[in-house]
Amino acid sequence: MATDPRVPTRTRSLAPLRAVFSVAAMSMMLLCAALPERVGAYVLEGPHVLDLSAKAMGRIAALRVNQKLLVYPRTPEEAPTVFDETAIYVMPERFRSDIASERIQRTHLVFADSSLTVIDGRTAVGENRFDLYQRLLRSRSRPRLIRTLNQLGVETAISSLGRLDERVVFVLGARYPDESVSQLAIDKETFLPVRLLLVEGDAEAAGPSLEIFYDNWQKVQSGWFPFQVRFTVNGRLAREIRVADLRVNPSLPSALMDLEALKASVAANSADTPQGQKQEAVEAVQQAVEDFQKKFE
Template structure:
């Protein structure tokens, strides 16, 4: 039978592990370190990974449960601009369609693979990078770009503190007749050197407007070298964190976070026997 002090000891590690996000969150707040929005964007683009072309086959489920399969092709120019075409149609400049609303544009965030395309997207979305805040999303710390607090009624981009991948986009409505919307990016995988979310969910007030699932993806490297087979279905996801390196400005934060994780997760020494 375990003694009382042994029972207490046996429960310490799980509690400590559950407190890791809280400790990290508190450490960053206490240290006063809040990066600039543009710093987070630069690191996010590094984590997303660059390419010269993307071809994505997606299945879109609508509110009436009907599904549509579309193929989007995006090519990136040397000056950072990009063109897109759908289902083999005419290519047009990325984000140039003025008829698209913010919810449609928001779901196109994963197509931003360089600073030029991201700036074009942010301008259309009304995302202001002067403000950046630290918050939590599903138990993990996130940077909120575009707001000084989570309930600001503005467009907000939520970026995971650890992976620097987008996880949530709060979309300010285009008009007074519509409530604000939300887009969630999840099931991130690394394919052919880039990260891409295999699940994108678009909703308003908890009602799902569109559920987007990636079926196939093909990424052409920035070097211009086409993958040997050119077939998305034959490519297996790589290690999720492969290729990610924190920028010089954020390395001290990552180092402190890792040290804190190790200290909190380390098992406590057993109580001496009587």
């Protein structure tokens, strides 16, 4: 068969090979887009991600937040119980939340690594896992983010790429899609935290998981703050926080954020109670504590 002298034989022989390489390259690009977690070479290291996240969240000195706390029942047919809650952030060490209703009076106060919860004038024993959401919001530097996450059981040296709903996220603490260990998901575009997963126990005997979703981030002076926080337990919506309004750098009495002052107040109220009424009061408060905690299980 005659060969067209106008087309070099070498060029014609390479054309099918180039087509194969083009198809292979396109397939690889599509695979990388569909499975970002597999492209380990492009994953930023955990401390670098947290550095960018801290810069994205920005600096906020103090906040007073008026918010609605919705506690959802186990049966979806029932309406949630709604509490008016005030939350105060004094970055980075202090946090206080107050619920005052006809059903219960509750104060939760945090200073550094110490905390105290008072329900109906009596100290409650043990920390409620639902109160942990604010730790991340107070951590706005890389060292503090690393410290906070390590305390919550997140291994910040591990990072991977994954998907959460329709967004690509950095996953710190796990190799996506592993959800058997505690981890934090950070939006790849905004570098804002979007989900904190807390798992009790180890990978072989994992207990109930608590997911905390940080939604609707809004600009607050030189920083960002989520106006909605959702909590799910083993996939079930258990509670939700909706910010009604907030005030930046409010004037706060010093005793309001003082852990020792709150302890002294509890002790004084207990001392003022007549001896004959103390046992009944303790039993009533204990029942109130148990009823309140059951709402969050």
